Amino acid sequence: MSRTAIAMTAAMLAATLLAGCDSDEREVRDWMAEVQRDTKPTVKPLAEPKDFIPYAYGAKGETDPFSPNKLMTELAKADVASADPNKPDLQRTRELLETFPLDTMHMVGTMAKGGASYALVQIDRSLYQVKPGQRIGQNFGVVTRVSDDAVNIREVVQDAAGEWVERMATLELQSKETGK
Template sequence: MSGYMMKRAGALAAAALLLAGCGDSDVKEVRDWMDQVKHDTRPAVKPLAEPKDFIPFAYGDREAVDPFNPNKLLNQLAKAAETSPDPNKPDLKRPRELLENFPLDTMRMVGTMQKGGANYALLQVDRAVYQVRAGQRIGQNFGIVTRVGDDAINIREVVQDAAGEWVERIAKLELQSKENHK
């Protein structure tokens, strides 16, 4: 509403209140006047703009890769990882050693020994026992034994994070006593 119309409506409302307070015999006149004001008052509303036409995008090639397919992202990350100069990236083309076929959580360190001046850890996998020394590959996450101690072996593993980057993590296999596995 414009300022003029608001002032006019306010003045009319004030006049109506004054007239209503003067007496109760002329209530019909006041109601007629209020009906006349309602009839004469015209609100000014701007017309709404016409909506824009929606034009849907048509995908023409049905054999193309779906842009919302998560495998598309994984493929791109794999391609980027192959060409990146990441210093932690393992050599994926080298032949794997025997103990790289087993996860670390299936291995138990059951003892140590010295042979030719080198320390060896004795690892049990299923019912077989293997000798492991520093520098040997172990586990399914490109692990390498970094140290063989009397009570544990330290392993440096290389795994891919969610972004496809190769990151190091440290693992340890501790000597298991017979009391721990009864």
């Protein structure tokens, strides 16, 4: 078979196929028109809306249960009634070293004076003498022991439940070589 004969056969086959597609498309369009004519949409009617009856709040003069003032009052009552042995004296006057947080303090040495051991604590550019029993830090800390290389401190803090708990902290001697 020559090329022209193959090309002619292919063209006739394509024309036949296209003629068949046209009749299929017409059948589909006729079917869609028939279904559209015969189909009647049905919509369920909506239910009648319910009548709204407003609620009258009768406790206008009462204390708001969500008031922060009520919560603070109840917490204060519970705090006074509490017999927590770790609770610090919140009414006493604070000492000077209680105004600084422990992380701003650096132990730089020790000294003995009158038979008592003192730690030398530096805060910014000032130097302070610290001895056992002295108050220190912002968490109601009390110095429990002064040694040649550390100051031991017992702090009292509130946990998540509001209970007063003890925790231990230490200020260690800062060496000049390491720059700590």
